[in-house]
Amino acid sequence: MNTLIRRFATALALAAVLPHATAGEPAPLQVHAVKPGIFALVGEIGGRTYANHGLNANFGVIDTADGTLLIDSGASAQGARLLEAEATRLTGKPVRWVINTGVQDHRWLGNGHFRSRGAELIALSRTVEFQQKNALAQLDSLRPVLKERLDGTEAVTASRVLAGTHETLDLGGRRIEIHYFADAHFPGDVVVWLPQERIAFTGDHVYVDRMLGILPQSNAETWLEAFEAIKALDPTVIVPGHGSVTDVAKAQADTGDYLAFIVSGVKALAEDMAGVDAAVAQLGDAPQFARLANYDELHRGNVSRAYLRFEAAQ
Numbered sequence: 001m002n003t004l005i006r007r008f009a010t011a012l013a014l015a016a017v018l019p020h021a022t023a024g025e026p027a028p029l030q031v032h033a034v035k036p037g038i039f040a041l042v043g044e045i046g047g048r049t050y051a052n053h054g055l056n057a058n059f060g061v062i063d064t065a066d067g068t069l070l071i072d073s074g075a076s077a078q079g080a081r082l083l084e085a086e087a088t089r090l091t092g093k094p095v096r097w098v099i100n101t102g103v104q105d106h107r108w109l110g111n112g113h114f115r116s117r118g119a120e121l122i123a124l125s126r127t128v129e130f131q132q133k134n135a136l137a138q139l140d141s142l143r144p145v146l147k148e149r150l151d152g153t154e155a156v157t158a159s160r161v162l163a164g165t166h167e168t169l170d171l172g173g174r175r176i177e178i179h180y181f182a183d184a185h186f187p188g189d190v191v192v193w194l195p196q197e198r199i200a201f202t203g204d205h206v207y208v209d210r211m212l213g214i215l216p217q218s219n220a221e222t223w224l225e226a227f228e229a230i231k232a233l234d235p236t237v238i239v240p241g242h243g244s245v246t247d248v249a250k251a252q253a254d255t256g257d258y259l260a261f262i263v264s265g266v267k268a269l270a271e272d273m274a275g276v277d278a279a280v281a282q283l284g285d286a287p288q289f290a291r292l293a294n295y296d297e298l299h300r301g302n303v304s305r306a307y308l309r310f311e312a313a314q
């Protein structure tokens with residue numbers, strides 16, 4: 001592992017001409033060249049580990065006339081340095097802006113590193129609000145995994161906080177939209193949308209190849225609404241939060257259909273006050289989704305957490 005695999009000739013060509021920014025350790029990420037000057041850094045689909053620096057997620061790198069835009073900053077200062085090295089190797093330009101697509105650790109706990117490097121950190125106010133609420137718990141749960149690799153990590157939120165829910169930016173000549181549709185994997189999750197290229201960086205709204213995780217903070221019902229809103233953008237390329245770069249059809253199969261299965265099944269049982277044990281007994285076996293990685297570890301817990309949320313809302 002830790003071998004950088006570059007899938008496309010453009011990325012290979014860049015690799016040939018640009019020196020590695022850091023000697024030694026390569027990032028635990030695969031580079032996927034999406035369009036000229038637009039890259040996805042695709043992380044492992046398993047859990048956070050010491051070896052992967054908590055970079056078990058996807059990130060975006062966008063080359064602009066005035067510098068590099070990075071989408072999401074990683075789970076730690078050290079992870080952020082790896083992302084920075086990859087981004088600057090791909091574009092040849094320093095990271096000038098970072099946009100956070102969400103609240104989970106690997107979306108933003110690398111922010112402090114990029115602040116120290118002079119980058120502008122951009123997020124919507126709802127995202128920042130929930131980052132602040134979750135920061136201490138996230139750092140506590142990362143410590144036993146990343147150990148000393150978490151040293152130097154500070155929970156730093158955006159320096160440029162956007163008050164709206166749908167914002168349009170011009171960054172180095174690229175039109176970049178940030179859309180909050182609904183609370184999803186976490187409250188305050190957003191999508192970065194490139195309307196000219198029709199590319200959606202969905203953050204944790206979309207998981208492919210692996211099962212998504214419904215956490216106590218997740219709202220499966222509004223997550224499904226947000227997913228439908230992403231589809232309505234009519235993207236030609238989806239860079240999911242987890243898994244391979246994909247299209248709407250695969251995102252539907254691996255995220256949309258699963259969320260619909262959970263929401264329809266769990267909601268009906270909660271309205272009947274069936275109880276969480278009955279919900280897990282009835283819905284805990286879903287062979288149509290067993291092809292997704294992490295099914296055994298996550299599916300039954302997803303059912304029970306989704307049920308408890310619906311029950312509490314009754």
Ligand SMILES: [Zn+2]
Pocket residue numbers: 057104106204241242
């Ligand atoms: Zn995630």
